Amino acid sequence: QVQLVESGGGLVQAGGSLRLSCVASGSIFGSNVIGWYRQAPGNERELVAIITSGASTNYASSVKGRFTISRDNAKNTVYLQMNSLKPEDTAVYYCNYQGYSGAYYVDYWGQGTQVTVSS
Helix, strand or coil: CEEEEEECCEEEECCCCEEEEEEEEECCCCCEEEEEEEECCCCCCEEEEEEECCCCEEECCCCCCCEEEEEEHHHCEEEEEECCCCHHHCEEEEEEEEEEECCEEEEEECCCEEEEEEC
16 A cells, blocks of 8 residues: 655645645555646646656646656655646646556555645
8 A cells, every 4th residue: 555645735826836745655666656647627637747766757748847846765755846837727736656566556646735826
């Protein structure tokens, strides 16, 4: 089992910044990918950014140049630094872990943290 706890969400004005944190605990071994996803009311959940255990990253085109994902393996923590926030970024942001527990592929989600960007 892997437990994920997100924090750092809140209310911010357009153009402002927030940093989200995802702390992972449990059976974390070998290759894995942690991603940030978001879901706005009426929309489907979408990928925002991912980072692998080898520190490779990928971003949605809508956040490139504004958001940065990073990983501190010693602390089992992944961060999402969000700059130049726009009202369109308003959503619940979820942390996701994908990896292997022994020979089994696992997929875990955090509880989500609300990000609201005012005009």
